[in-house]
Amino acid sequence: MRRVSGLALIRALHSGHRSTQDVVIHIPHADVFRFGDSNRASPVLKDVDWTVNEGENWAVVGSGSGGPKTAVLQMLLGYLRISPSPPAGIFPFLSSSSSGQWRDPSAFVSMVSFAHRPRSSGGGFYDYTARYGAVREEDRITLRQNMFSDTAENVTNAENNFDDLAETLGLKDLLDLPLVALSNGQTRRARILKALLSQPELLLLDEPLTGLDVDNRSIILSLLHNLHAARNPRVIMGLRAQDPVPDWISHLAVVKDNRISTRPKNEVLALEVARASINKQGSQPGEVHDHLHQSANRKVLVELKNVSVSYHERKVLKNIHWTIRAGDRLHLQGSNGSGKTTLLSLITGDHPQSYTQIPPKSELILFGRSRSRIPTPQLRSLIGVVSPELYNAFPRRTGMSVWDVVGTGFDGGFVSLGTKGVGVGLAGGLTNEETQWRVDRIWEVLKKLGPHTWSKEGTDKEIGTQKSTVVASPETFATRSFIDRSAGEQSMVLLMRALVGRPQLVLLDEVWSGMDEAMITAARTYLRTGGLTDEQAVVVISHWEDEVPWGVDDGIKRFRLEGGDGKEV
Ligand SMILES: Nc1ncnc2c1ncn2[C@@H]1O[C@H](COP(=O)(O)OP(=O)(O)OP(=O)(O)O)[C@@H](O)[C@H]1O
Known part of the structure; x- marks a missing residue:
């Protein structure tokens, strides 16, 4: 017409x-x-x-x-x-x-x-x-x-x-x-x-x-x-x-x-x-991950043996065996409702059955210890998470700055602890050296993923109109109110939060939601070039193969859930 x-x-x-x-x-x-x-x-x-x-x-x-x-x-x-x-x-x-x-x-x-x-x-x-x-x-x-x-x-x-x-x-x-x-x-x-x-x-x-x-x-x-x-x-x-x-x-x-x-x-x-x-x-070369190809020698971070989850007669996960090693780049695949989020929630300790897998029939070993022997708060400091659930649940408190939100990533909580949002640490206090490391790390992620890496002009919270202002520097962005950031900016900040503590395991579930192309490019580039150490493992959940920052050449591994079963593909 x-x-x-x-x-x-x-x-x-x-x-x-x-x-x-x-x-x-x-x-x-x-x-x-x-x-x-x-x-x-x-x-x-x-x-x-x-x-x-x-x-x-x-x-x-x-x-x-x-x-x-x-x-x-x-x-x-x-x-x-x-x-x-x-x-x-x-x-x-x-x-x-x-x-x-x-x-x-x-x-x-x-x-x-x-x-x-x-x-x-x-x-x-x-x-x-x-x-x-x-x-x-x-x-x-x-x-x-x-x-x-x-x-x-x-x-x-x-x-x-x-x-x-x-x-x-x-x-x-x-x-x-x-x-x-x-x-x-x-x-x-x-x-x-x-x-x-x-x-x-x-x-x-x-x-x-x-x-x-x-x-x-x-x-x-x-x-x-x-x-x-x-x-x-x-x-x-x-x-x-x-x-x-x-x-x-x-x-x-x-x-x-x-x-x-x-x-x-x-x-x-x-x-x-x-x-x-x-x-x-998305396929630009990143760092060479040769170590990823020598998988068998790397430290085991997570081991699921014979793990199942069911709700009455609905069996969501059936006898899953899955190992995540230090340095792994993993793509967790499966159709909607196949149990991907459920599987990750067992690992993060958010699922009640995380505690009830009974050995020797079934076992969940996290960072070298049986799940029941590792307190959930400690687990949160060892795992960095970005997911739709986290995005929705993260509190939007007035007065909480971008800096504060990123700082909660060290302990994986939702509350900004201590002064300047760097937390007081799990043991109840941090040495000056540890505090300084945290402060340095917050600046590092802000410098690598701040607005200057994805924006030529500032964006307005409500409707994204382009302003004629200069792009916020990492220092300015750090002081900005989290609640007033656009959806895409909040997603970027939550990604910084997941990475800031250099956790052993990073879980990226639909991490690009709400981000624009420039943000996605900046985040992918950082993840591929210096954003992660060779010791950190990453699991990506995405229904779009080309959204995953790593490909076969990078030694990516794929684990697929189907009808409750899970297998490497
Ligand atoms: N309390 C419950 N009772 C019955 N079924 C449940 C319950 N909680 C979750 N489920 C089911 O568990 C299945 C797995 O959900 P999960 O969120 O893990 O899937 P997913 O693979 O992450 O899906 P998506 O790709 O859509 O995010 C779903 O079919 C869901 O309906």
């Missing part, structure tokens, strides 16, 4: 060729501001000229969460002010329904963002481990109850479709599980289902493929295509610049800085070039 510019739209409407019903979005040459800002302020988006016609399949492409892509989606949600504002709103199809009634966009346009799993409560260690205990009243809420918890008028109608949708999304067998028990991928699919139940006319999905395994990606994409084709609802996806663009997408709105360029997909060749170069950056 032909794209209609502002003038063309008016002409078409006057000549009767196209009715407003055929136009989903129409924003003719407008600037976009935060509410409260005058037209003299620098716009969040400049000179937006965008028309989406019924039948076209659009995706909004831009850098990670909190960036200008988010600004476009927020504009569509009505969270930003459009100037001049089109008199009949930006959704012509809503103001001219067949019934002739105007429909409120706030009731008919909704969004699900997958850049990060939303927090269920205020965070903290309880949230971190609640998934495995499910003892709080709110944690007992099942997926089914959660689906129908909103007494939306539409739900009764929607129920007709519910079973089919739950089946397609692979959620049917999970409906009576506590919501907190769902894996990341399962939760993301559940959020799509819930959004569909509220029967929006237009559904915005930001980064819908994040955290989904290969099979589920194609299931979701084909479901979204079918829904969009049936206008039940129309779907607009937000994609990161490095994400593959689904085949059925016909048009792209590419957002860079505060400009949006809209055109048919096949015209966006430049973007393809950019994507190819990002992929190449």
